[in-house]
Amino acid sequence: MEAVNTLIAERMASEHAPRIPQVTAHLVDAGGKRLRPLLTLAAAKLCGYSGEDHIKLAATVEFIHTATLLHDDVVDESEQRRGRPTANLLWDNQSSVLVGDYLFARSFLLMVETGNLDVLRILSEASAVIAEGEVLQLSAAQSLATDESVYMQVIRGKTAALFAAATEVGGVISAAEPAHSAALRDYGDALGISFQIVDDLLDYGGTSAVFGKNIGDDFRERKMSLPVIRAVAAASVEERAFWTRVIEKGQQDEGDLEEALRLMQAHGALESTRDSALEWGQRARDALAPLPASDLKDLLGELADFVVSRAV
């Protein structure tokens, strides 16, 4: 990870436009979990890789993720990310859009350096699926007609696609046998789905639903996340009128978030969301089965537990 961080710092430089490293550093230095590059490194090592290109791929994955965050914050008009003001607030939307574009382009340049066309195909495909998922989310938000199958499409795009690509390229760069690369891909896919479901659950305070800070962003943005979808599916006529008002019409008053939480608890929507996260965590573990036993395989398995543990 040390080498990945060094490479990220090197490649976010720009000779002509000093705002680029400023904006990028603001986000990169804020930390974040660096989960995606870690997945690439672990997957490559698990497959016995001994070269250096996995470091480039890990940095690529983090660049794509960072570019996505910059654009997301513009799209969501967010004001906070990782406990700090967002780049669009500190600089402007313009800088976030363009610096995101720069990072996308740099990420492709990094991949090209590996000279591996399969890796290039997997990661550019993932980038397209990410954007597609975000566009789909735009039209799926604010509509009570959004069901679980649309939700799955959205989170497979916006989150799981990069997790799946991050682990798969670790196998592919190692010239692992196809069944192993496919297992790593399935693992990343399930892990990403589990991760996003947990995120969506935590946005409503988790199953404890203790009313704390940073709760309710998705509610205010009228996102059809899993807890909402399940509460809506079980809603009475009066409750449906409530959801129509706050999600579809966007008329939100004081006390509405508390009411939403009350309805979710009444219908067990938070518990069943947690159960789904656990189920996808288990699928991630199961996907690892074809891979030979090793410490790194155990670590990936524990990572699946860790991701879900935030929610229980």
Add this chain to the structure above:
Amino acid sequence: MEAVNTLIAERMASEHAPRIPQVTAHLVDAGGKRLRPLLTLAAAKLCGYSGEDHIKLAATVEFIHTATLLHDDVVDESEQRRGRPTANLLWDNQSSVLVGDYLFARSFLLMVETGNLDVLRILSEASAVIAEGEVLQLSAAQSLATDESVYMQVIRGKTAALFAAATEVGGVISAAEPAHSAALRDYGDALGISFQIVDDLLDYGGTSAVFGKNIGDDFRERKMSLPVIRAVAAASVEERAFWTRVIEKGQQDEGDLEEALRLMQAHGALESTRDSALEWGQRARDALAPLPASDLKDLLGELADFVVSRAV
């Protein structure tokens, strides 16, 4: 070009997010000159290419260009493009950002299909330089300290980089000898610079400076384009105060655009801008010298004249 247009229509589809082809079609169908893909096709044919990959590369170049336009219109808060309302106005900024990202990703997928790593490097490098030029323009705008060398960096990034890459990859995909690919690159670079200088001149109505419609967008956005830079360089103390007010402070009143035009004419800034465009057009022609005589070489030469002819 027929095959390029078909491929563009095919590849802008999205199974899950119908808004993607809607937004893209709005821009693609509006026409535009399709100058960049034409350059790629012509360059490849000029170098004797007989395969099919130049069509993919031409579509790639147009996708990158379209993605850039979508993001530009968000950055500039534009309301019109190619005589129609912009996508950010018809849909929203979110769609423009995300559909642009999707097209970038699709463009990389298209390139990967050619399997040519040199082409991938050239076009991802160009994408990075485009974003860098746009970021540089953000900080260069609204400052009278922006001089011609910064202006050249900006337009080399935002315009010439893609022209240069479009022509160079035509040579590279044909396995042309390096001197020929380099000549094509130099031609594209000079043509792009000439093209952008003409664009900047036309935004002030050209050398005739007839006050018509669609004039003054750059003035309102306080861009330091070449006519402004040259008028500022020749400004008296009173004139400089005018430029400081309208460009740096952004206090623009009725009659200010006319006053700006008057000052440009008084100092010959429009004529000298046209002369620079002509000079770069000539450099584009000269760059073609190493290439063997052919009808396509003549066509590229005439294209350089055509680009500049809009300004005279």
